[in-house]
Amino acid sequence: DTGVSQDPRHKITKRGQNVTFRCDPISEHNRLYWYRQTLGQGPEFLTYFQNEAQLEKSRLLSDRFSAERPKGSFSTLEIQRTEQGDSAMYLCASSSLGRVPMRGAFFGQGTRLTVV
Amino acid sequence: ELKVEQNPLFLSMQEGKNYTIYCNYSTTSDRLYWYRQDPGKSLESLFVLLSNGAVKQEGRLMASLDTKARLSTLHITAAVHDLSATYFCAVDGEETSGSRLTFGEGTQLTVNP
Numbered sequence: 001d002t003g004v005s006q007d008p009r010h011k012i013t014k015r016g017q018n019v020t021f022r023c024d025p026i027s028e029h030n031r032l033y034w035y036r037q038t039l040g041q042g043p044e045f046l047t048y049f050q051n052e053a054q055l056e057k058s059r060l061l062s063d064r065f066s067a068e069r070p071k072g073s074f075s076t077l078e079i080q081r082t083e084q085g086d087s088a089m090y091l092c093a094s095s096s097l098g099r100v101p102m103r104g105a106f107f108g109q110g111t112r113l114t115v116v
Numbered sequence: 117e118l119k120v121e122q123n124p125l126f127l128s129m130q131e132g133k134n135y136t137i138y139c140n141y142s143t144t145s146d147r148l149y150w151y152r153q154d155p156g157k158s159l160e161s162l163f164v165l166l167s168n169g170a171v172k173q174e175g176r177l178m179a180s181l182d183t184k185a186r187l188s189t190l191h192i193t194a195a196v197h198d199l200s201a202t203y204f205c206a207v208d209g210e211e212t213s214g215s216r217l218t219f220g221e222g223t224q225l226t227v228n229p
Contacts, residue, residue, distance in 0.1 A: 033216070033217075040221075040222075041221060041222070042120075042204050042206070042219030042220055042221055042222050043159070043204075043217075043219050044219070045216040045217065045218070048216060056216060058216075091158060091159070093159075103161040103164060104149040104151060104161035104164050104206070104217070105161070105217070106161065107151075107158045107159040107160075107161075108158055109157070109158045110158050
């Protein structure tokens, strides 16, 4: 396992279209996180899953955003009716519950979304 | 609401010099993380600090945590060009332990020959 994998790496879409991103976490990790990062800023938390359960959602996550993690493995993040303000890097991260961390959560390479 | 502030936001330094990046946070916290991000890349975990007085070192980087002052520092010793990157601190707030990180704005470090 080479780490957290995200697909696609880049997405350009027209305003109003729907987009879906996929994240494959490190296989033994039961926690999965989605963050959003805009240029010059630190990542902002969007939501997280423990196994298949979505346990927390940020106020940043409007009704147009939905995330799933069926079977507690990969996750998808869908944005409906995209807006220009949705343009950002969407980062996925994973970690293990119950283990004292020697490192922080492992982040994927991200999906860069551009809404035109 | 948990807030994390870093300073400086931009740092340009010469190779061989020492410098410190500061990270202040607004509430009690279980854990403090430092990450590195190269341009266009994802985040790489550098350190996790778990208790007051914790100190971690790897290569030319050393991180410390003072939970009473709600302050972490990332000290750079004898900087080299390869350290040029953006460094983020992140806090795992007590209320959200293990669930989410709140990141600072990042410190963009440029090491000049």
